[in-house]
Amino acid sequence: MKSPEQPTAEPACADRAYRSLSGIAAGVLLLALTGLIGGDALVRGEGLTPWVALAGLLMLVPLIVAFTVRPAVFANDDRLRIRNPFRTIVLPWRTVAHVRAVYSSEVLTEDGTKYQLWAVPVSLRQRKAAARRRSRAAAADSGIGTGQGGVPAAGGASHMAPGGRTIAELRELSERAAHRPTATGEPQVRWAYEIVGPVLVGAVALLVLLAVG
Known part of the structure; x- marks a missing residue:
């Protein structure tokens, strides 16, 4: 058999x-x-x-x-892999201190090193448009979490610029991996x-x- x-x-x-x-x-x-x-x-x-x-x-x-x-960014539960124009950086999540978007998207490590995310551009125009959408949604909100007809008001993610949504997802992955034993290791940089x-x-x-x- x-x-x-x-x-x-x-x-x-x-x-x-x-x-x-x-x-x-x-x-x-x-x-x-x-x-x-x-x-x-x-x-x-x-x-x-x-x-x-x-x-x-x-x-x-x-x-x-x-x-x-x-340029691309690859992320899973254990690490972040950043493919920039001339380098590839692999960062276990527990080495990441902060993911942010100011005038460019970037990752800060625990030792203070900063790496840009070329694949996640920051658009000030999209930011302003997203801010206007959030303002309109807040004005239409009844204050109890529902919109007209009892339909839940649109979530924050739907009123964010694409780059902002990506940064928010990466932050969430980083926070979830804070205590994962498999998210440890040393940063690796390859030209x-x-x-x-x-x-x-x-x-x-x-x-x-x-x-x-």
Whole structure:
């Protein structure tokens, strides 16, 4: 007789991913435009032009990817992983002191180190619009937690800017993980050599070509 199949173990904590969709869209457009211009120079250029175009593409494409497509934040019950343009930072939640959004979104660690969250942009315009929505909701609220017709008034999260909602979710995860034994460890920082390497090679090649041209 065949033994019954063992159930597949589910991951203990799945990552939540946060990205800037507008940043990704802008990056795709910039990559298309850069590829169009650079490809034309490669095909139709004469003399050193194709080589200059190649060096420029080698430098520009990773930079565009770094600042638009690459930034992301991944969070689960144990740790926060921040993928910024040139670095990836892994922070166990118990090393995080505060998550905040002032003029930029950032994380402060217990030792005072600050890391920006490139994937969570702060929009002052969206903040003002969210504040107006909260004011209107407060004015319509009867003061006992219900709106017209006995329907509960809209929650605070629905009147927050997208970046504010993300920061609030990250704060909640941080607070819940404050006493988790699996949320401990040392912060880890790794440079994105797959981005930095091509950018440096392309920049050096471009300088040499321009110098000899």
